[in-house]
Amino acid sequence: MLRGRGVECGVLDGLVAEVRAGRSRVLVVGGEPGIGKTALLGYAADVAQDFRVARAGGVESEMELPFAALHQLCGRMLGRLGGLPGPQRDALGVAFGLGAGSAPDRFLVGLAVLGLLSEAAAGRPLLCLVDDAQWLDQASAQALAFVARRLETRMPGRCWPRCCPGGWMSGSGTGSSPSPAATRWPCSSCRTG
Numbered sequence: 001m002l003r004g005r006g007v008e009c010g011v012l013d014g015l016v017a018e019v020r021a022g023r024s025r026v027l028v029v030g031g032e033p034g035i036g037k038t039a040l041l042g043y044a045a046d047v048a049q050d051f052r053v054a055r056a057g058g059v060e061s062e063m064e065l066p067f068a069a070l071h072q073l074c075g076r077m078l079g080r081l082g083g084l085p086g087p088q089r090d091a092l093g094v095a096f097g098l099g100a101g102s103a104p105d106r107f108l109v110g111l112a113v114l115g116l117l118s119e120a121a122a123g124r125p126l127l128c129l130v131d132d133a134q135w136l137d138q139a140s141a142q143a144l145a146f147v148a149r150r151l152e153t154r155m156p157g158r159c160w161p162r163c164c165p166g167g168w169m170s171g172s173g174t175g176s177s178p179s180p181a182a183t184r185w186p187c188s189s190c191r192t193g
């Protein structure tokens with residue numbers, strides 16, 4: 001438990017428990033530098049030790065590198081690339097420098113990420129942690145927003161956060177459930193975006 005963050009940790013405990021039960025949740029954490037956003041993401045990871053965890057962090061010096069953050073998030077899932085439809089596999093392969101080609105179709109990249117994450121969440125709950133979202137490269141932010149919308153509207157049991165300044169996390173359960181509701185942090189010391 002983080003000092004003075006009993007309420008926030010309680011929210012995270014509840015979120016992880018719900019995802020463990022098969023539901024999907026999204027939480028956006030915002031606030032000024034130093035307020036403890038990264039610490040809270042770490043707490044969530046500690047609580048979700050039985051989950052598969054995927055992480056990415058926006059890096060200011062990599063903001064001009066397309067797909068840099070997405071590569072962080074999906075790096076350990078690339079073994080599943082072969083299961084994607086060819087055009088999606090090729091698009092993500094080019095985005096990650098695994099294949100040659102001109103700039104990939106971003107729609108196909110979004111679909112590929114959707115497929116990878118859905119597959120990764122199939123057997124075990126998936127917790128995605130993205131810190132410093134304000135420094136995501138634009139291509140990654142766009143792909144993640146695309147995936148978020150599709151998961152929220154079409155694939156009950158999966159979820160994805162909306163990008164915002166600060167950090168965000170999402171949990172994706174293995175069961176089917178009603179369309180996931182975004183959980184927004186009402187804490188007065190945080191703002192949500």
Ligand SMILES: Nc1ncnc2c1ncn2[C@@H]1O[C@H](COP(=O)(O)OP(=O)(O)O)[C@@H](O)[C@H]1O
Binds near residue numbers: 004005034039
């Ligand atoms: N609840 C807390 N109790 C004690 N120290 C904390 C707490 N939350 C954060 N910290 C410490 O404060 C510093 C800033 O926290 P951090 O999570 O990096 O902030 P942010 O990500 O919002 O910039 C870090 O050294 C962190 O360990």
Ligand SMILES: [Mg+2]
Binds near residue numbers: 037038039132
């Ligand atoms: Mg931080």
